[in-house]
Amino acid sequence: MQDSKSYKIFKTFNVICMACITFITLYPFIYMFAQSFSSAQAVINNRVHFLPVDFNLSAYTSIITESRFWNGYRNTLLFTTTGTFLGLFLTVSLAYPLSRDDFPGKDVILKFMVFTMFFSGGLIPLYLLVSNLGWIDTIWAIIVPNAIIIFNVLVMRTFFMGIPQALIDAGEIDGLNQLQILSHIVIPLSKPIIATIGLFIAVQIWNDWFSALIFLNMDDLYPVTLFLRNIVMGSQMTAASGQAVDSSAVTTLPQTLQAATIMLVTIPILAVYPFIQKYFVQGMMIGSIKG
Amino acid sequence: MRKRNLLRLLTAILFFAVITPGVFANGQKEKTSDSEKITESKAISNKPIEFTMLYSDNASYGYKKDWITLQKMTELTNVTLKIQPVPEADYTTKRRIVLNSGNIPDIVSKTLASEVTDYAASGILLPINKYLDKMPNLSRTIKEFGLEDDLRNITEEDGNWYQLPVRVQKERIQNQTWLYRSDLLEKHNIEVPQTMEDVYTAAKKLKSIYPDSYPITNRFTADNVLSVIAPSFGTRAGWGLTSGGYWFDPEKKEWIFAPTSVEFKNLLQWFNKMLKEGLLDPEFATLDSNVYEQKIMTGKTFFMLDWLGNEKRYYATARKEDPDFTITAMLPPKGPDGDRGVRQANKFAMGWVIPARVANEKYFDRLLQFIDWFYTDDAVELFAWGVEGVTFKTDADGSKHYLPQVLSGEFDPTKETGTLNNVFNVVYDMDAYMDFQSKEAQAAFKEMAKENVVPAFDPKLLPTADEREEMKMIQSSLDNYFKQKTEEFIFGKESFSNWEAYEKECQNKGSAKLGEMINTIWKRQNNK
Numbered sequence: 008m009q010d011s012k013s014y015k016i017f018k019t020f021n022v023i024c025m026a027c028i029t030f031i032t033l034y035p036f037i038y039m040f041a042q043s044f045s046s047a048q049a050v051i052n053n054r055v056h057f058l059p060v061d062f063n064l065s066a067y068t069s070i071i072t073e074s075r076f077w078n079g080y081r082n083t084l085l086f087t088t089t090g091t092f093l094g095l096f097l098t099v100s101l102a103y104p105l106s107r108d109d110f111p112g113k114d115v116i117l118k119f120m121v122f123t124m125f126f127s128g129g130l131i132p133l134y135l136l137v138s139n140l141g142w143i144d145t146i147w148a149i150i151v152p153n154a155i156i157i158f159n160v161l162v163m164r165t166f167f168m169g170i171p172q173a174l175i176d177a178g179e180i181d182g183l184n185q186l187q188i189l190s191h192i193v194i195p196l197s198k199p200i201i202a203t204i205g206l207f208i209a210v211q212i213w214n215d216w217f218s219a220l221i222f223l224n225m226d227d228l229y230p231v232t233l234f235l236r237n238i239v240m241g242s243q244m245t246a247a248s249g250q251a252v253d254s255s256a257v258t259t260l261p262q263t264l265q266a267a268t269i270m271l272v273t274i275p276i277l278a279v280y281p282f283i284q285k286y287f288v289q290g291m292m293i294g295s296i297k298g
Numbered sequence: 299m300r301k302r303n304l305l306r307l308l309t310a311i312l313f314f315a316v317i318t319p320g321v322f323a324n325g326q327k328e329k330t331s332d333s334e335k336i337t338e339s340k341a342i343s344n345k346p347i348e349f350t351m352l353y354s355d356n357a358s359y360g361y362k363k364d365w366i367t368l369q370k371m372t373e374l375t376n377v378t379l380k381i382q383p384v385p386e387a388d389y390t391t392k393r394r395i396v397l398n399s400g401n402i403p404d405i406v407s408k409t410l411a412s413e414v415t416d417y418a419a420s421g422i423l424l425p426i427n428k429y430l431d432k433m434p435n436l437s438r439t440i441k442e443f444g445l446e447d448d449l450r451n452i453t454e455e456d457g458n459w460y461q462l463p464v465r466v467q468k469e470r471i472q473n474q475t476w477l478y479r480s481d482l483l484e485k486h487n488i489e490v491p492q493t494m495e496d497v498y499t500a501a502k503k504l505k506s507i508y509p510d511s512y513p514i515t516n517r518f519t520a521d522n523v524l525s526v527i528a529p530s531f532g533t534r535a536g537w538g539l540t541s542g543g544y545w546f547d548p549e550k551k552e553w554i555f556a557p558t559s560v561e562f563k564n565l566l567q568w569f570n571k572m573l574k575e576g577l578l579d580p581e582f583a584t585l586d587s588n589v590y591e592q593k594i595m596t597g598k599t600f601f602m603l604d605w606l607g608n609e610k611r612y613y614a615t616a617r618k619e620d621p622d623f624t625i626t627a628m629l630p631p632k633g634p635d636g637d638r639g640v641r642q643a644n645k646f647a648m649g650w651v652i653p654a655r656v657a658n659e660k661y662f663d664r665l666l667q668f669i670d671w672f673y674t675d676d677a678v679e680l681f682a683w684g685v686e687g688v689t690f691k692t693d694a695d696g697s698k699h700y701l702p703q704v705l706s707g708e709f710d711p712t713k714e715t716g717t718l719n720n721v722f723n724v725v726y727d728m729d730a731y732m733d734f735q736s737k738e739a740q741a742a743f744k745e746m747a748k749e750n751v752v753p754a755f756d757p758k759l760l761p762t763a764d765e766r767e768e769m770k771m772i773q774s775s776l777d778n779y780f781k782q783k784t785e786e787f788i789f790g791k792e793s794f795s796n797w798e799a800y801e802k803e804c805q806n807k808g809s810a811k812l813g814e815m816i817n818t819i820w821k822r823q824n825n826k
Contacts, residue, residue, distance in 0.1 A: 048615055051592045075360065131398045138401055221395055224382040224403075226361070233385060237357040240387035262588060 036273075042266035043067070050262050066267035076268075079231030086230055087212045090150035094159075094208040095201060102160045103189055106167035124157045130221070137222055148222035149230075153211065159204045166200040167193060202286040206279065213276045235272045239265050348378045349665060350403035352396060353721055355383035358713070365716030366685050374676055377668050397422065402653035404665055407721045409651045411452035411461035417651075418460040419763075424652040425458035432666045435673035436462070439725060443468045447754055448645045455760045462669065463646035467726040470752040471743060472643040474526060477609060479600040480626035480738070493632045494530055494568060497601065501577040504600050512579035514572065515599040517590035520583040520785055524565075526603040529639025529753070530631060531568070533561035535784065538641060542773035542812050543780055543804075546756040553816045555809050557780040558801045564634060569788040583785060597623075606739060610707050627739040629746065640752045648720060672724035682727035684717035700733050759816060760823045769815060772808040779807050 010018070037057060042050050043066055044059035054060050070076055104110045105117060127133075133152065142148040170193060178188045194201070216232040223229060355361045361383040372378050382403060384392040393409065396402055397417050417423055427449075430437050440449065443466055453459045483490065483500070486507060491497040501513035516523035524536030533556050534545040544553045556562050572578035579585065579599065593599045595616040602625070609625035616623040630638045652669070656662050671677055683690040683698050689711045690700050703709040712718045718730075732740050746752060761769060783800055786792035792800070 048618055051595055051615055052619075053592070073360075131395060134395050134399050138399060143401070220384065220388050220392055226355075226383045236387065237355060237360070237385035240385065 039266045039269050042263055043270050045263060047261045047263050066261070066263040067271075069264060070267055070271060075226065075229075076231065076234055076271075078227060079229050079234045082228055083213060083230040083232065086146060086149050086215075087209050089146065090154065090212040091205055091209040093150055094154045094156075094212075095205050097154050098156075098159050098163055098204060098208075099189075099194070099201070101155060102163035103167055103193060105160070106164045106170075120157050120160065134221060143222055144224055144228060146228075149215070149218050150212065153215065153218065156208070156211070159207060163197075163200055163204055166197060170196055199286040202283050206283045209279065210276055231272055235268050238268050344376070346372075346376050346378060347661065347664060347668075348380050349405065349661075349668060350380045350382065351405040351407055352393065352403045353381045353383045354386050354389040354408040356386050356720065359710070359716075359719065360713075362716070365714075366688060367680055367716040367719075367722070370680055370685060371677075374680075375668060375671055400655075402655065404652070404656055405669070406651045406653070407464075408648060409461065410649050411454075411459065411651075414460065414651055415454065418454050418458075419456075422654050423460040424654045424657060425456075425460055426462055426652070427459050429666055432663065433670035433673070435670045439463075439466060439673045443645060445645050451644075451755055451758045452649075453758065455762070461649035461651055462724075464648040464650055464724050465720070465726050466646040466673075466724065467731075468645075468728060469747050470643050470645055470754065471728075471746065472640045472752045473606045474603065474641060475606060475742070476526075476628050476630055477602045477604050477606070477625050478628055479597075479624070481622040481624040482597075482600055485622075490628050491631050492629075494527075494634070497631050498568075498572065498577065501572070501601065502575065505575075505577055508597070511598045511600070512593075513577050513599060514582070514601045515579035515585060515590060515593055516582040516603060517585045517587050520788070521781075523582060523603055524569075524784070526630075526641050527568075527639075528556075528562075528565055529641055530633035530637070531561045531565040532633060532635050532637065532639065533559055533565060535562065535565060541756065541759065541816065542769065542776050543809060544813065544816055548753065553813065553820060555804070555813055557784070558804050558809070563794070563797060566784065566787040567794065570790060570794075573788060574790065580789075594625075595619075595623075607734065610734075614707060626736060627742045629742050630751070638746075638749065638751045640746065642753045642755045644755055672722075678725045678727055681717055681719065681723040682725070682730040684711050684715050689715055689717055698729065698733075700730075705734065759819050761815075761819050765815060765819060769812065772812045776804065776807045776809060776812065780804060 038055075041055050041057060041059045044062055044064070045055045046061035046063055046065075049055050049060035105113055107113075128136075137143060137148050137152065140147075142151070174192055174196075175188055178192050183191060214232060216230065216236050219228075219230050219233050353361060361381060363381075368379065389408065390413070393406060396406070397414070400422065402422070411418070414423060430440075440446065440463075445463060445466065449459055449463070452461050478490070480490075482488075482504065486503065488500050488503055489496070491500050497514075504513045505511065514523075521536035525534070525538040528535035528538055535556065539545060539556055541553075543555050543557045545556055546552070547554050569578065573580060573582075579593075585593075591612065594602060595612050597616075597620065606627050612625065613623065630640050632638050650669075652665075656665055659665070672681075679698075683700070686692065688701075689704050689709075690698050692698050700711070701709070704711050716722065732743070735743070783792060787794065
């Protein structure tokens with residue numbers, strides 16, 4: 008089939024537009040990548056644009072010899088895997104009953120949940136709660152308060168509601184109990200949404216430095232993002248108040264070092280996307296009921 | 299079937315893990331045993347003790363547990379510091395939470411009295427002055443260094459002060475000062491400026507030689523550069539103005555509203571002239587720190603109002619391109635009235651605060667003893683000079699000097715050993731500081747000390763809580779207005795012929811009312 012002329016123009020325009028947007032989103036990464044492999048002089052003289060100038064690995068070697076960096080990495084991996092697992096488990100267990108019409112009190116629970124999306128007790132009450140639970144300086148302070156994100160629950164509930172009632176009825180007739188329906192019918196059909204929400208949770212925990220800042224005191228437990236934040240933000244705010252007392256307080260770390268840290272911290276989580284991506288585009292009911 | 303079992307197992311594991319926080323708990327158990335240890339031990343030196351400290355972690359010398367200075371400290375005092383490092387950029391957030399929650403470590407480092415006034419009033423901080431008799435070395439330091447005036451400035455309305463003086467120095471010095479590219483001035487036969495007019499002529503000459511440069515630039519907003527230059531014109535501006543535009547003139551012994559004074563107008567006119575002729579970077583109010591340093595290192599700027607010591611860092615990069623690159627400190631130029639103006643400085647630049655709860659702990663006396671130790675000669679040597687043979691050597695005449703690799707910058711003593719660290723370096727050794735400086739800088743500092751040009755900070759006003767609220771209201775709108783106008787005058791957006799209208803608007807925003815309040819409070823607290 009031949010495309011009409013106006014459609015061709017539209018397509019060309021579309022491609023150009025998308026290419027621009029892709030470039031805008033991609034360029035910061037290219038720039039950071041190039042900076043991280045360049046010499047500090049080249050960066051300072053503004054000679055780095057797309058490709059590394061004076062290629063060298065000194066920024067990377069100085070980071071990977073830093074024991075706090077690896078320690079942080081280990082913690083981040085632990086938080087992310089445990090947290091994603093726990094988050095998914097709790098999100099599914101909450102979303103499924105709420106998706107069932109025959110679950111009494113559903114509306115009250117839903118309203119209660121939505122209320123928390125808009126109102127919260129504030130930081131200090133949250134801190135006191137976590138501290139009274141004895142979770143300060145434990146992994147729970149990081150993963151439990153963020154385990155259930157109401158938005159994720161709502162998305163997952165909507166997805167569950169799309170599963171044909173006939174399938175569930177059929178299961179019940181065959182003698183499955185509720186847990187079995189969840190594990191044998193609902194979850195296998197919901198792989199795309201579980202993968203997607205799982206990724207949301209993983210990214211959120213990976214990027215989270217604030218809970219660690221608030222709830223952890225011992226740097227053995229710090230995630231790598233806190234290390235990154237110190238390196239990137241370290242000197243930017245110190246002197247802003249006029250309270251800097253000497254040169255050491257206004258020291259800025261070489262940008263190459265900042266760039267290398269950013270690369271090392273972001274690449275692993277970015278690498279997860281391609282594996283999950285197929286679920287984003289996959290139709291949800293493929294293979295269950297046809298025709 | 300297998301799948302179902304797996305699911306059950308996972309459910310069980312998760313359930314268990316959630317209800318028993320102890321499984322993954324890490325620090326909690328240790329803590330209890332520590333406090334037992336502390337109660338058992340009798341003296342600071344008998345048994346090892348551990349104190350906790352909230353620590354502001356600067357990325358350029360990231361905290362390391364095995365810093366040799368901390369090991370040496372433990373050796374000398376038998377005290378281990380259990381340090382809770384917090385990234386510097388988020389330190390105030392963390393501190394706010396720690397102070398509000400009541401879960402406060404034994405020592406909270408890097409905290410100024412002005413940052414915790416409200417907490418002091420609520421009684422959660424320890425009034426240090428009440429325990430001076432238990433801290434002989436601190437008392438001695440206060441007397442020997444003459445800290446009484448500065449301590450009066452941190453005294454709260456209740457007559458107590460809650461901040462331990464840290465980074466104490468004997469002489470009032472200001473190390474944020476004028477730096478200049480001495481190699482270029484020499485090369486082009488330009489004399490080192492002595493007055494603000496000289497600065498203008500020197501900048502003009504440099505601009506004609508390097509047309510694409512801006513001889514003067516700045517970072518950290520206009521407040522930074524204004525605060526350093528204003529004293530030369532006999533006034534205050536930028537960071538130097540904290541009480542809604544009022545500052546205390548120690549000669550006239552009265553509070554003056556700076557933003558509408560003649561001196562302030564002169565200052566703005568000087569800035570305006572510099573900017574108009576391309577001698578001041580038009581981006582001076584907004585430059586990012588990285589870009590600023592980039593401009594210095596690539597020779598796009600020649601005069602800096604920077605912290606002495608930064609030049610060493612610039613050398614490492616800049617000298618690879620230009621081996622002659624040299625930056626030197628100079629005496630602050632004289633203003634129109636012939637006085638050298640220097641930004642105010644405290645005799646102590648930092649502070650620690652202690653939570654009031656420690657007074658009830660069994661280890662209280664030992665904690666005070668430990669804190670007092672930081673004011674002893676041992677501690678000064680350890681945290682200013684480091685460890686003999688590692689960072690410094692002692693000459694035959696008994697004077698100490700840093701090792702050559704430390705002075706050259708090859709070995710960063712702060713990063714590698716923890717000495718000269720903003721948190722631990724409680725007493726500042728002037729000899730140590732001078733050992734780092736070039737001959738010119740040493741001379742400039744001596745001159746400054748001789749002329750006694752560095753003023754103390756404005757005395758602290760002690761308003762009641764109601765007065766403080768009312769002052770805050772007036773100050774915030776007044777501050778916004780004159781700070782905005784200050785920049786408009788400098789950038790020429792507002793003409794100086796409208797000065798009277800500007801004066802009037804300041805009045806309307808409550809400058810006179812504020813002045814009245816400040817004078818009433820000032821009189822009241824002096825009559826007390």
